[in-house]
Amino acid sequence: MSFLSTIINGLSVGGMYALVAIGxxxxxxxxxxxxxxxGEIIMVGAxxxxxxxxxxxxxxxxxxxxxxxxxxxxxxxxxxxxxxPLRNSGSLAVLITAIGVSYLLQNLFLLxxxxxxxxxxxxxxxxxxxxxxxxxxxxxxxxxxLTCICTFLLLLFVNTTKLGKAMRAVxxxxxxxxxxxxxxxxxISLTFAxxxxxGAVGGVIYGLSYSLINPYLGAMLGIKAFIAAVLGGIGDxxxxxVGGLLIGLAEAFTITYISSTFSDAVVFGIxxxxxxxxxxxxxxxxxxxxV
Amino acid sequence: xxxxxxxQFILSFALALVIYGAFMFAMNSGIINSYWSGxxxxxxxxxxxxxxxxxxxxxxxxxxxxxxxFMSVGAYASALCSIYLGTSFIVxxxxxxxxxxxxxxxxxxxxxxxxxxxxxxxxxxxxEIIRIIMLNIGITNGAKGLMGIPMSTxxxxxxxxxxxxxxxxxxxxxxxxxxxxxxIREDETASELAGIPTSYYKILAFTISAFFxxxxxxxxxxxxxxxxxxxxxxxxxxxxxxxxxLGGLGNLKGSVIAAIVLTIxxxxxxxxxxxxxxxxxxxxxxxxxxxxxxxxxxxKEKFSKKKDENKEVAE
Amino acid sequence: xxxxxxEGLGIQFGGLKAVDEFNFEIDKNQLFGLIGPNGAxxxxxxNLLTGVYKPTSGQITFxxxxxxxxxxxxxxxxxxxxxxxxxxxxxNMSVIDNVKVGLHHSQNYSLIASVLHTPNYYKGEEAxxxxxxxxxxxxxxxxxxxxxxxxxxxxxxxxxxxxxxxxTSPKLLLLDEPAAGMNPTETAELMETIKIVREKFxxxxxxIEHDMKLVMGICEKIAVLNFxxxxxxxxxxxxxxxxxxxxxxxxxxx
Numbered sequence: 003m004s005f006l007s008t009i010i011n012g013l014s015v016g017g018m019y020a021l022v023a024i025g026x027x028x029x030x031x032x033x034x035x036x037x038x039x040x041g042e043i044i045m046v047g048a049x050x051x052x053x054x055x056x057x058x059x060x061x062x063x064x065x066x067x068x069x070x071x072x073x074x075x076x077x078x079x080x081x082x083x084x085x086x087p088l089r090n091s092g093s094l095a096v097l098i099t100a101i102g103v104s105y106l107l108q109n110l111f112l113l114x115x116x117x118x119x120x121x122x123x124x125x126x127x128x129x130x131x132x133x134x135x136x137x138x139x140x141x142x143x144x145x146x147x148l149t150c151i152c153t154f155l156l157l158l159f160v161n162t163t164k165l166g167k168a169m170r171a172v173x174x175x176x177x178x179x180x181x182x183x184x185x186x187x188x189x190i191s192l193t194f195a196x197x198x199x200x201g202a203v204g205g206v207i208y209g210l211s212y213s214l215i216n217p218y219l220g221a222m223l224g225i226k227a228f229i230a231a232v233l234g235g236i237g238d239x240x241x242x243x244v245g246g247l248l249i250g251l252a253e254a255f256t257i258t259y260i261s262s263t264f265s266d267a268v269v270f271g272i273x274x275x276x277x278x279x280x281x282x283x284x285x286x287x288x289x290x291x292x293v
Numbered sequence: 294x295x296x297x298x299x300x301q302f303i304l305s306f307a308l309a310l311v312i313y314g315a316f317m318f319a320m321n322s323g324i325i326n327s328y329w330s331g332x333x334x335x336x337x338x339x340x341x342x343x344x345x346x347x348x349x350x351x352x353x354x355x356x357x358x359x360x361x362x363f364m365s366v367g368a369y370a371s372a373l374c375s376i377y378l379g380t381s382f383i384v385x386x387x388x389x390x391x392x393x394x395x396x397x398x399x400x401x402x403x404x405x406x407x408x409x410x411x412x413x414x415x416x417x418x419x420x421e422i423i424r425i426i427m428l429n430i431g432i433t434n435g436a437k438g439l440m441g442i443p444m445s446t447x448x449x450x451x452x453x454x455x456x457x458x459x460x461x462x463x464x465x466x467x468x469x470x471x472x473x474x475x476x477i478r479e480d481e482t483a484s485e486l487a488g489i490p491t492s493y494y495k496i497l498a499f500t501i502s503a504f505f506x507x508x509x510x511x512x513x514x515x516x517x518x519x520x521x522x523x524x525x526x527x528x529x530x531x532x533x534x535x536x537x538x539l540g541g542l543g544n545l546k547g548s549v550i551a552a553i554v555l556t557i558x559x560x561x562x563x564x565x566x567x568x569x570x571x572x573x574x575x576x577x578x579x580x581x582x583x584x585x586x587x588x589x590x591x592x593k594e595k596f597s598k599k600k601d602e603n604k605e606v607a608e
Numbered sequence: 609x610x611x612x613x614x615e616g617l618g619i620q621f622g623g624l625k626a627v628d629e630f631n632f633e634i635d636k637n638q639l640f641g642l643i644g645p646n647g648a649x650x651x652x653x654x655n656l657l658t659g660v661y662k663p664t665s666g667q668i669t670f671x672x673x674x675x676x677x678x679x680x681x682x683x684x685x686x687x688x689x690x691x692x693x694x695x696x697x698x699x700n701m702s703v704i705d706n707v708k709v710g711l712h713h714s715q716n717y718s719l720i721a722s723v724l725h726t727p728n729y730y731k732g733e734e735a736x737x738x739x740x741x742x743x744x745x746x747x748x749x750x751x752x753x754x755x756x757x758x759x760x761x762x763x764x765x766x767x768x769x770x771x772x773x774x775x776t777s778p779k780l781l782l783l784d785e786p787a788a789g790m791n792p793t794e795t796a797e798l799m800e801t802i803k804i805v806r807e808k809f810x811x812x813x814x815x816i817e818h819d820m821k822l823v824m825g826i827c828e829k830i831a832v833l834n835f836x837x838x839x840x841x842x843x844x845x846x847x848x849x850x851x852x853x854x855x856x857x858x859x860x861x862x
Contacts, residue, residue, distance in 0.1 A: 036410050084578050091585040093409050094356055098538055101531050102577035109570040225417075232414065267425040270418040277415045278403050295730045302725070461723050468722030468729065469712050469736065472701070476709040479698035486658055487710045488684035488776045497719070543700075 006136055008258045009251065014142035016250020017149035018211065021204035022227035023234070023242035024156065025077075025197030031237035032173045032193045035093065038100035039080060041224015042107035043198045047073040047205030048122065048215045049111060055123045062125045069202045077198025078191045086187075104220070111217040119216040122209030141210045148207070152200050153243045159196075160239065169193060173237065222266070226253075229273040235283025244284065248272075309456050313449075320448065330448060334516055336556040337451035338509050341458045343536040343552040344545055345505030348462050350534065351542035352471065353498040354478025356409060358530045359400070359416030360506050362423040365525035367393040367507025368514040369433055372442045375515065382445040386454075386511040393507020394500050396423070401499035405492070417527050427522040439520040446516035454512060455549075458505050463545060465501070474498045475543070539580055609672065611636045611812050612657070612688075612780055617666035618836075619656060626652045627836040630666070634780065634829075639806055640814045641823035644833035645856070650816045651693055653833070654782050657814075658690050659683040671779060685713060689778035691769040693785050693816075699758035703749060703768055706757050707740040710775025714739060743771045746808065747801065763794050767801070774805065780812045781805075787817065795819070799826050824848065832856075 022044055029037045050072045055065035084103050088096050126144065130137040160166035171179040172189045180186050208223060209215050230249040234241025249269055256268045276283065316333065319325040325333070346360045371389025374380045380388065404415050427433045434440070465471045473494045476484040485491050514520055536555050540547030562569045610633040617630040627649045634640045642650055655661040657668060659680040668675050675683050689710075698706050715732035722729050744750040747767040752760060757768060766786055773781055786802070787795040803826060806813050817823045823830060824844040832840040832853050840850040847853055 036414065084582070087582045088585050093413075094350075094538060094542070095581050095585045097356070097410070097413065098531075098535060099578050099581045101535075102574050102581065105570060105574035106578065109574060113567060113571065225421075228414070229418075232411075263429055264425070267422055270422050270425075273418045274404075274415055274422075277407060277411055281407060281411055295734070298725070298730075464723045464725065465719065468719070469708070469715060469717070469732065470719050470722060472705055472709050473712055475701060475705075476698045479700060480696050482660070482680075483692070483696040483698065484709065485680045486660070486684055486690055487772060488681055488689075488713055489709065490681050 008254050010136065010138055010142055012251035012254030013247055014145045014211070014250070015253060016247035017145035018204050018207045018246075019223075019227045019230045019249050020149045020243040020246025021152060021207065022201050022223060023230040023246045024152065024239060025201040026228050026231040027234070027236055027239060027242040028193050028197040030231065032169060032190055033081075033085065033089075035085065035096045036100065036228065038097065038224070039103035039107060040197070040201060041220030041227070042104045043073050043076055043080075043220070044201045044205040044208065044223060045111065045215070045217060045220035046076055046107060047202030048209045048219065049115065050202070051206050051209060052120060052122055052215065055125065066203075066206055069206060070199045073202035073205070074195040074199040077194035081191060081194045104224075108217050108220070115217060117216065119214040122213050122215050124210070124213060126210060141207065145207045145211070148203055149243060149246070152203065153239060156196070156200070156239055165189075165192065226269055229269055232273060232283055233276050235286030238283070238285045241283055241285035313452050316448065316452070332557060332560055334446065334448055334451050336553045337448075337455045338512050338516070339533070339536065339552040339556050340455040340549050341505055341509040341512070342533045343540065343548040344455075344458050344462055345502045345509070346533050347537050347540070347543065347545060347548045348465070348474075349499050349502035350537055351544065351548070352466055352478060353474050353495060354542075355405065355495065355499065356413040357416040357499075358413050358527055358534060359420040360502075360533045361525040361527065361529035362416075362420035363393040363397055363503040363506035364510035364513070364529070365423060365427060365522065366396045367510030368520055368525070369427060369439065369510075370507070371511030372439055372514040372520055373432065375443055375445070376439075376441055382443070382450075382515060385515070386508060389511035389514070390504045390507040393510065394504035397500045397503025398496065401496045401503075405495045405499060417530070420525075420527050420530055424522045424526055427525070433520070433522070436522065440518070442514050442518045442520070444515065444518050446512050451512050451516075454508060458508070459545060459549065462501075462505075466545075470494070470497070478543070535577060539584070610634060611638075611671060613669045614657075615667045615669075617653075617656060617663055617668060619652060619661055620664050625836055627656065629837055632831050632838060632841060634812050634814060636779070636812055637806065637810055638812045638829060639802075639827050640812065641827035641830040642814060642816050642833060643818070643820060643823050643830060644839070648833040649836040650833055651784060652836075654690060654784055654816065657782060658688055684776055684778075687779035688782065689773035689776045689780075690782035691766070691773055691784055691786060693788065695765050695769055697757040697765055697769060697772070699756070701757055702754050703757055703760065704737075704740050704744065704753040706768055706772050707743050707775045708736050710772040711736050711739055714777070740775070743775055746805065747771050763790055763798075766790070766798070770805070774809060778811060780814065783813060783815045785816050785818065787819065787822065795822065802826065
């Protein structure tokens with residue numbers, strides 16, 4: 003593979019990571035928890051698209067919308083049922099519960115669909131787009147375009163709307179936000195809904211890129227996207243996008259120039275490096291403990 | 294103090310011997326069949342894992358998700374010694390534990406500056422990197438699995454390994470070193486300003502914890518006789534952490550009970566094999582919520598009363 | 609020679625000079641008061657003296673040695689102990705274990721000794737137990753020895769924190785608003801205890817307090833801090849009559 007196509011490949015996979023990472027980063031920013039089940043929500047998103055498009059024969063746009071809405075609802079419900087009761091508990095309790103939710107979703111889908119991979123509907127046109135002398139597959143182009151659009155819209159939402167302001171306030175200080183008349187519960191629900199909805203888009207891209215889906219797909223995808231979020235500085239939406247793209251590139255270059263067996267190791271290596279050198283991530287600010 | 298302590302020590306040791314004798318009798322006379330004997334061995338290995346992780350996560354208060362990584366280092370190191378160097382079983386176990394402790398030390402030095410979720414995720418990353426290394430270096434035979442490990446582990450060795458692990462960790466916790474470790478969990482800054490060399494104790498506790506994880510790995514390797522890297526992925530680390538959390542952080546007795554229950558319970562669920570993991574997930578979520586929301590005040594009260602009477606469990 | 613001496617001590621957070629050109633001296637066995645309005649930088653001075661913050665300028669000499677390069681742990685071992693404005697006990701440990709953590713370095717039995725329960729271990733543990741109890745007795749806390757620190761009433765928690773600090777056998781004890789949140793009777797009682805502590809352990813004490821009258825009552829020397837710099841320095845009488853102090857501090861109060 004040439005250098006250029008490695009870059010395009012990396013950016014395309016990276017775009018998918020970015021879409022998933024946004025969910026991690028938003029939830030961490032506001033609920034201060036690693037939503038370990040986020041990867042599984044993405045998996046559910048891919049399955050919803052498959053069911054609505056392939057099994058029910060609905061148009062693509064309906065399938066994708068159903069997947070976004072389904073994931074958003076699932077995100078809200080998991081928060082209400084599993085995380086909300088633990089809002090004031092230590093991070094360990096929340097972490098284990100999130101892992102529990104991830105096991106639950108994974109095994110539920112194993113029961114329903116079996117462990118064998120299912121062919122994801124290929125609704126994009128075949129062939130390649132030729133652009134400035136490069137050829138890009140439709141999935142790659144779509145992945146990149148969607149990542150940019152989603153990040154842009156989200157930033158616009160968070161920075162300019164009233165609800166976005168409420169989100170930022172809750173992420174700063176839940177108690178103070180509540181005293182200012184912000185409905186903290188609704189704001190947290192909204193965050194989970196948006197994060198999971200955008201994640202669903204990532205799930206669709208996953209299906210299109212790899213054309214096979216199974217109930218385990220969320221585990222590694224989730225961890226890598228989380229690493230992307232940490233790399234960019236957790237809690238920072240821009241950071242999640244940049245982090246996702248960088249992780250995608252690192253992976254693509256490792257596969258092309260070293261070996262595919264080490265691509266995961268490189269990603270974990272990046273995580274270790276960034277946490278040891280600048281734990282707050284590329285865009286984060288270190289906070290000093292008050293004594 | 295000294296007399297009381299020695300009396301308690303002799304009593305506990307006698308109790309351990311009685312339990313051991315009872316199990317040996319039950320196994321030899323066929324009351325416990327060989328299938329359940331095997332499960333008991335796994336339960337004892339899990340006791341070693343959960344009590345040792347409790348030192349790092351419960352007493353020291355550092356959330357780690359890499360215990361399976363240390364276990365795999367111990368497993369591979371001891372298995373390779375037995376296969377290629379022909380060392381005796383006990384020596385192999387010891388080398389495995391030391392290798393895990395060394396890796397624990399090397400990982401602990403840079404990572405223990407991090408706290409909470411970050412530490413958790415970085416230990417997970419190390420866990421996965423160790424797994425990928427085991428998968429790709431020639432001597433471990435990668436995904437095909439390391440075979441030909443002598444089957445040396447029996448109930449006697451795992452039982453006494455578990456007893457020794459509990460005893461060592463209990464003794465550490467009850468000493469000035471243990472108090473230093475617990476004070477770090479309570480308030481690291483205050484601990485530092487009470488003169489405790491916190492970095493030293495964090496790394497020490499982490500290394501001891503890795504040592505026993507390595508011991509458990511060696512026992513596992515010489516029981517299963519084939520090692521596959523996938524067994525030691527982060528799901529295994531989660532499994533051990535769940536035992537510690539459900540048993541109670543900083544509660545050794547709880548770790549022991551949780552390790553045994555969580556090893557045996559799934560066997561009873563075999564009838565529902567398809568739903569087993571699903572049930573496990575639901576139990577896990579429910580247990581965490583019940584525990585954190587204190588939905589069992591009565592049970593808990595009874596529990597803490599018992600604790601005071603026995604004065605055995607340091608919290 | 610002074611026990612503790614700072615020269616040109618300063619620290620900046622971002623562009624803000626939290627403490628600037630801070631010079632003062634404490635003698636052996638002296639009761640020294642550090643006062644000043646909210647946000648004057650009093651606690652920051654404590655954080656600098658105990659190594660929690662590293663100063664951006666200046667020098668700190670303690671017992672004839674510079675402590676700038678020492679870690680908080682080393683500084684504590686070298687003889688400066690402190691309490692915190694917002695109590696920081698080891699909440700889930702028993703009262704006596706809190707003090708025992710402070711006594712960590714009073715014994716030196718090894719990790720192996722504690723696992724093997726050697727005579728050395730028992731000797732050490734018995735000595736620690738005894739010392740901890742006698743420290744608790746000074747503060748009338750011995751009957752609570754086995755109580756969880758978190759379950760102590762507020763005033764007793766403050767005392768326990770002082771006991772824990774004393775357990776490190778300091779030469780200088782820093783008390784950060786020890787009377788905060790106490791009623792007048794409790795405060796008076798605490799001040800008595802502080803005096804007794806100084807006599808009994810023959811140590812120097814540096815006290816941060818809001819309550820001017822209180823500090824005037826027991827301290828031999830006082831430094832007034834305002835906007836991170838020393839506004840005045842002297843005996844209580846000198847401070848009382850210092851026009852700058854009256855303007856900046858007393859003037860607001862009365």
